[in-house]
Amino acid sequence: MERKCVVQVEDLSKFYQKRKTKEIVKAIEGVSFEVYEGEILGLLGPNGAGKTTTIKSMCGLLKPDEGKVKILETDVEKSRLRALNHISAVLEGNRNLYWRLTVKENLEYFAGNRGTRRKNVQSRIEHLLNQFDLKKKENELVSSLSRGMQQKLAIVVALLADTEVILLDEPTLGIDVETGYEIRELLKEIVKKENKTIIISSHDMPVVQDLCERTVIINHGKVITNEKVDNLIDLFETKAYCLSLGEELNKQQILQIESHFPIYEYSDQKLEVTLENDGDIYFLMDILKSASTKIEKIDRTTIDFEQVFMNLISREENENVVSSSN
Numbered sequence: 001m002e003r004k005c006v007v008q009v010e011d012l013s014k015f016y017q018k019r020k021t022k023e024i025v026k027a028i029e030g031v032s033f034e035v036y037e038g039e040i041l042g043l044l045g046p047n048g049a050g051k052t053t054t055i056k057s058m059c060g061l062l063k064p065d066e067g068k069v070k071i072l073e074t075d076v077e078k079s080r081l082r083a084l085n086h087i088s089a090v091l092e093g094n095r096n097l098y099w100r101l102t103v104k105e106n107l108e109y110f111a112g113n114r115g116t117r118r119k120n121v122q123s124r125i126e127h128l129l130n131q132f133d134l135k136k137k138e139n140e141l142v143s144s145l146s147r148g149m150q151q152k153l154a155i156v157v158a159l160l161a162d163t164e165v166i167l168l169d170e171p172t173l174g175i176d177v178e179t180g181y182e183i184r185e186l187l188k189e190i191v192k193k194e195n196k197t198i199i200i201s202s203h204d205m206p207v208v209q210d211l212c213e214r215t216v217i218i219n220h221g222k223v224i225t226n227e228k229v230d231n232l233i234d235l236f237e238t239k240a241y242c243l244s245l246g247e248e249l250n251k252q253q254i255l256q257i258e259s260h261f262p263i264y265e266y267s268d269q270k271l272e273v274t275l276e277n278d279g280d281i282y283f284l285m286d287i288l289k290s291a292s293t294k295i296e297k298i299d300r301t302t303i304d305f306e307q308v309f310m311n312l313i314s315r316e317e318n319e320n321v322v323s324s325s326n
């Protein structure tokens with residue numbers, strides 16, 4: 001059965017003009033992707049890649065120069081309020097909480113603000129407080145809560161609006177491991193039970209690997225990958241090898257490896273390397289032969305999403321270097 005598309009980002013571009021130099025900066029250019037019902041999508045990219053610009057365009061905080069965003073077929077720019085009824089966002093820095101109100105007061109205030117129907121509000125608040133283990137804190141001021149608890153509350157506020165789409169910007173940034181794990185499990189539960197769609201922007205690759213079904217990776221303002229996380233890991237795993245060597249590599253060999261293979265690891269006579277192109281294995285053999293380094297064993301190596309991400313970004317950087325020098 002075909003999945004329902006809930007968010008369509010179509011050909012988005014945004015340019016800024018620097019105040020001092022008047023130079024035009026391209027933040028994003030031609031960014032397009034779709035997000036489906038019941039999916040957790042990771043929106044990733046290195047610093048300055050264009051994630052915040054994309055996110056702000058998605059929740060109507062910024063007007064793109066070109067392109068559009070549709071949430072459940074409603075154009076965010078043309079029918080802002082109607083579109084925003086379908087999406088809630090937790091942007092970085094807990095901006096959706098009042099620090100001088102208690103946990104419960106925050107929930108009641110925001111529920112009223114979004115026009116959530118009175119009849120269901122109290123039971124939804126109770127349900128979420130219990131689900132997120134915040135019930136015992138309901139009368140405490142937000143300012144007195146730990147960062148992890150504030151983040152859980154910020155997510156609860158977003159969930160209270162009961163929108164189909166939830167956008168979470170760096171949901172685990174700066175919080176302890178235990179709460180980070182708890183948040184991940186809760187998000188999985190919510191997607192499963194309530195069929196919500198979650199879009200996560202994060203630099204935390206283990207979180208992305210654990211939570212996201214698919215990732216859109218942006219670099220230099222353009223989408224460079226839009227693929228299922230498992231497919232990406234499989235793809236790179238088939239190219240990743242661990243060579244156990246008979247002796248240590250010398251400096252010259254390490255320099256050669258470094259310049260040809262952007263992602264590699266070497267220690268204790270073990271070389272982990274990703275072979276991308278057909279000629280790579282011969283190139284590697286030549287480097288090893290140059291100092292008569294023996295290979296004792298070659299294994300396929302397991303790879304995590306962090307390495308996949310690094311591979312994709314460095315591959316794109318290399319292609320950019322090649323195309324700009326042509």
Ligand SMILES: Nc1ncnc2c1ncn2[C@@H]1O[C@H](COP(=O)(O)OP(=O)(O)OP(=O)(O)O)[C@@H](O)[C@H]1O
Pocket residue numbers: 016017018025026027028045046047048049050051052053054
């Ligand atoms: N108001 C602005 N004026 C000028 N340039 C801007 C402005 N906002 C963003 N940019 C530039 O646009 C590019 C994309 O920025 P954006 O904040 O979207 O990236 P990002 O991927 O969210 O980065 P980060 O992870 O560091 O927040 C960057 O080069 C940034 O310097």
